Amino acid sequence: MEKSANSSPAGNTILIVDDEFGILEVLEFILRDAGFTVVSALNGQEALKRLEETKPDLVIVDFMMPILGGDGVIRAIRSDDRLRDIPVILASALPEQVIRERCNGFNAFLRKPFKTERLLEEISKLLNRPSITPVRGTVG
Amino acid sequence: MTVTLEEIDILSEFATRPQRLPDYRSEHEAMATLAMEMASNPRNMLQKLVETARELCKADSAGISLLTGDHFQWQALSGALASFPSATMPRDASPCGECINRNAPQLMHMPIRHFPLIPMEPRIVELLLIPFHDHGKPVGTIWIVAHNEERKFDREDERIVRSLAQFASAGWQLVKASEAAIESNRKKDEFIAVLSHELRNPISSMQMGLYTLAHMPLDEAKLQKSIARLERQTKTMARIVGDIGELSQLVHRKVSIERAQIDLRILLQEVLEEWRERLEESKLVVLAEMPDAPVVVLSDRIRLTQIFDNLLSNAIKFTDGGGMLLLNLEADDKSAVVQISDTGRGFDAGSIEDIFEPFVQTRTSGTSERGGLGLGLAISRQIVGLLGGTITAHSEGPGRGAAFTLVLPCG
Numbered sequence: 001m002e003k004s005a006n007s008s009p010a011g012n013t014i015l016i017v018d019d020e021f022g023i024l025e026v027l028e029f030i031l032r033d034a035g036f037t038v039v040s041a042l043n044g045q046e047a048l049k050r051l052e053e054t055k056p057d058l059v060i061v062d063f064m065m066p067i068l069g070g071d072g073v074i075r076a077i078r079s080d081d082r083l084r085d086i087p088v089i090l091a092s093a094l095p096e097q098v099i100r101e102r103c104n105g106f107n108a109f110l111r112k113p114f115k116t117e118r119l120l121e122e123i124s125k126l127l128n129r130p131s132i133t134p135v136r137g138t139v140g
Numbered sequence: 141m142t143v144t145l146e147e148i149d150i151l152s153e154f155a156t157r158p159q160r161l162p163d164y165r166s167e168h169e170a171m172a173t174l175a176m177e178m179a180s181n182p183r184n185m186l187q188k189l190v191e192t193a194r195e196l197c198k199a200d201s202a203g204i205s206l207l208t209g210d211h212f213q214w215q216a217l218s219g220a221l222a223s224f225p226s227a228t229m230p231r232d233a234s235p236c237g238e239c240i241n242r243n244a245p246q247l248m249h250m251p252i253r254h255f256p257l258i259p260m261e262p263r264i265v266e267l268l269l270i271p272f273h274d275h276g277k278p279v280g281t282i283w284i285v286a287h288n289e290e291r292k293f294d295r296e297d298e299r300i301v302r303s304l305a306q307f308a309s310a311g312w313q314l315v316k317a318s319e320a321a322i323e324s325n326r327k328k329d330e331f332i333a334v335l336s337h338e339l340r341n342p343i344s345s346m347q348m349g350l351y352t353l354a355h356m357p358l359d360e361a362k363l364q365k366s367i368a369r370l371e372r373q374t375k376t377m378a379r380i381v382g383d384i385g386e387l388s389q390l391v392h393r394k395v396s397i398e399r400a401q402i403d404l405r406i407l408l409q410e411v412l413e414e415w416r417e418r419l420e421e422s423k424l425v426v427l428a429e430m431p432d433a434p435v436v437v438l439s440d441r442i443r444l445t446q447i448f449d450n451l452l453s454n455a456i457k458f459t460d461g462g463g464m465l466l467l468n469l470e471a472d473d474k475s476a477v478v479q480i481s482d483t484g485r486g487f488d489a490g491s492i493e494d495i496f497e498p499f500v501q502t503r504t505s506g507t508s509e510r511g512g513l514g515l516g517l518a519i520s521r522q523i524v525g526l527l528g529g530t531i532t533a534h535s536e537g538p539g540r541g542a543a544f545t546l547v548l549p550c551g
Contacts, residue, residue, distance in 0.1 A: 022345035022373055029366070030348060033356055093340035113344035116351035 012127060013037040015056040017047040017073060018091070019065040027060070030116065044068025048076055051083060058127060060119075061106075063092035063099060071103040078105045087126035089119070143253045145238065150266075151247045157294045163196075167300065170196055171307070178311050182318060185311040186216040190282070193304050194218045197297040199284035200262070204308065205236045206280040212236045215280070220262045220287055233257045236281040239269040243278065245298050262287045268297060272305040274312055282308055334499045335384065342380065346373045383515040387498060390522035397440045397526055404435040404444075404469055404476055404548075411448045412467070419452075423461030424482075428468075435471040437548045443523045447531075450516040451480045451544050458542070459484030475529075475550055481543035486535040495533050496521040 014036045018024050021042070028038045039056060041047040043065045050056075059077065063070040070090050077083045090106035091114065092099055099109060108122045124131050170192045178185045186204050194202035201219030205212040210231045217224065231237040235255050239246045246269045252258050266286040271278055282305050284297065349370040352358065358366060389395050412419075412428060419426055455465050463483040470477045487495060498518040517533075524531040529548040535541065 020341040020345065022342060022369075022376070023348070026345050026348040026352065026369060029362075029369075030352060030356070033352075033362075093337050093344075112340040113347045116348050116355075 012058070012129075013039060013054060013056040014123070015039045015041065015047065015050055015054075015059045015061075017041045017044065017060070017065070017070070018062040019043055020062070023062075030120075034120070044070065044073045047073050051077070051080075055082060056086060058087050058089070058123060060089045060091060060123075063090060063094060063103065070106075074103065074105040089122055089126070142256060145254055148248045148251050148254045149246070150249045151245070153292075154247065154295050154298065157292060159295045162296055162299075167196055167303075171303070174304075174307055178307070178314065182311055182314040185315075186308065187218075189304055189308055189311070190216045190218040193282060193284055193301055196300050197268075197284050197293065198291065199293075199297075200287040200291065201285040202283065203285075204280055204282050205234070207231065207236070207240065207278060212280070219285070221259065221285065224259060227259070229257055235267060235269060236283070239271050239281045239283075240278045243271055245270050245302065247293060247298075265289055266291065266293055268293045268301060270298070270301045270305045272308040272312070274309060274316070279309070279312055331498060338499055339377075339380070342373060342377050346370060346377070349373060380515075383519065387515055387519050387522065390519060390526065393526070395526070397443065399438050400441060401436050402439055402441055402444065404437060404471075404478065405430045407441065407444060408448065408467060408469060408478065411445060411452070415449075415452050418456060419465065422456045422459070424456065424459055425462075425464045427464065427466045429466075430469040431471065435469060435476045435550075437476050437550055439527050439548060443527060447520045447523055447546065448478075448480070450520045451546075454516065454544075455480060455482040455484065455542075458482065458486075463541075471550060473550060476548045478546045478548075479543055480546075481541060483541040486538050486540040486542050487533075488538060489535065492533055492535075496531070 012035075014031055016024060016027050016031070016038060017040070018027075019042055024040045024042070028040055031038045039050050039054060041050050044061075045067045047059075047061065048068070059073070061070040061073050070092070074088055074090070077086055077088065087107045088105070089108045089110060090099065090103065091110045091112055093112045096109050096111060107126055110119060110122065121131070123129075174185065174188055174192055177188045190202040190204055193199065199219065201217070201221040203217040203221060204215045206215045211228050212231060212234045213228045214224070214226050229236075231240070233255060235246065235248060235251050235258065246267075248254075248267045248269075249265065251264060251267050252260060258264060264285050265288055267283060268285075269281045269283040271281050273279055282301060284293065284301060286293065349366060352366045353363075353370070356362075408428070408430065412426070452465075459465065459482040466479070466481045468477075468479040468481075470479075496517045499514045521531055524546060527548060529546060531544065531546045534543045534545070
């Protein structure tokens with residue numbers, strides 16, 4: 001079985017929240033392969049449940065979701081002593097200026113469709129880690 | 141204590157009252173101004189119109205009442221009654237109702253004696269009403285009022301107001317047409333904006349999928365998985381683009397409709413058979429109720445199947461296993477009614493109209509609608525329209541199931 005040449009960011013858990021299943025699926029794959037433990041949720045309400053169960057090291061959340069959206073999740077995180085320091089990346093199909101009118105409290109914003117490399121760079125930055133962009137054709 | 145209609149009706153006095161000489165010059169000037177106003181600002185025209193009526197007829201007040209449903213609403217006012225808050229009155233309690241019913245000019249003296257709901261102050265002593273229409277349908281009345289006994293309206297006033305009523309009809313149709321065009325444009329702009337927004341999500345997942353192929357070390361199994369995922373996403377996109385194309389064609393009526401005698405019982409049974417496996421998989425209890433006699437409609441088999449497919453697909457999507465799906469067919473000699481209802485997630489009563497709009501996924505609660513843009517019902521509604529029928533949705537509320545009712549004219 002191949003392993004990535006980069007050191008596994010062992011112990012880092014990322015919570016991903018998006019109502020688009022296709023995005024969750026592939027993002028989970030990418031992040032797991034990069035060595036992260038991934039927890040996922042299809043909407044804000046589910047995300048809050050996951051947050052009760054574990055404290056992730058980073059949250060990637062979509063803005064527009066049924067039941068409870070990204071802004072609700074962020075508000076819940078920032079108003080909880082246990083969770084308030086968790087870095088949050090907010091993603092959306094909406095443009096940044098519209099998002100900023102309706103929401104704050106996130107550490108980074110990515111407009112969909114975003115380059116996967118950019119997402120990985122942001123994750124590295126926010127977790128204070130070396131680049132997690134995997135290298136192809138690596139040693140086992 | 142109200143008096144009879146006959147006692148307030150003084151239309152016959154037109155025959156005996158002296159008719160003043162027409163002032164064609166003033167009339168001509170006023171009409172020319174009105175025409176210009178109509179061209180430049182149709183919405184204000186009704187106001188200008190009542191002001192003109194008041195001037196030319198030397199009335200104390202003038203106004204236009206519009207009929208909405210079974211109520212009249214004052215729309216434009218001039219003179220002493222102008223300071224009145226906009227009044228709404230049930231059709232039967234209004235002199236305007238009488239005017240519309242008889243579809244003829246009305247002249248009334250102290251109408252409050254028969255219509256107690258009209259304003260008491262300032263006194264409405266004489267009231268002349270003329271109906272106006274939109275393509276033959278009564279739209280409202282234009283009326284002038286005298287607040288004292290001195291001013292008595294004559295045939296000349298009736299002629300002028302009738303003329304203005306024609307202006308009102310024309311202006312009204314212009315305003316409606318222009319409002320419809322503006323609304324249509326707004327909807328198109330919104331559609332394009334929402335569409336371009338909605339496509340960002342599927343594209344995002346495809347981009348990440350491509351990233352996995354281009355940049356990640358993948359063993360055979362993972363490679364296959366990535367490729368399979370991309371294929372799924374591409375198919376989804378293809379379906380979305382296909383749906384949009386279809387919706388566009390339907391809206392522009394660029395589709396042909398075949399017509400054949402179809403027994404709906406047989407068609408529905410075929411559809412249920414086609415869906416049997418999927419229904420079993422979804423663990424839904426299916427109940428179908430159909431009459432013994434044939435239910436024949438003159439319609440398009442393929443298009444009807446498309447609608448039923450969409451409704452069944454939604455029912456499965458939004459109803460958890462163990463729930464029920466009911467299919468009910470009824471008919472009388474005029475129309476056939478198919479109702480497909482489920483005991484699933486239902487939707488908010490406020491969304492009843494929205495649910496047929498493109499991209500609306502109001503029943504999404506917990507699980508995202510996979511592989512779709514929410515166009516199914518929009519497409520179904522368009523098709524139903526082309527087939528000469530109607531489709532409506534109903535739900536008692538979230539979690540309380542939903543029912544979709546399709547009505548088709550009997551062939």
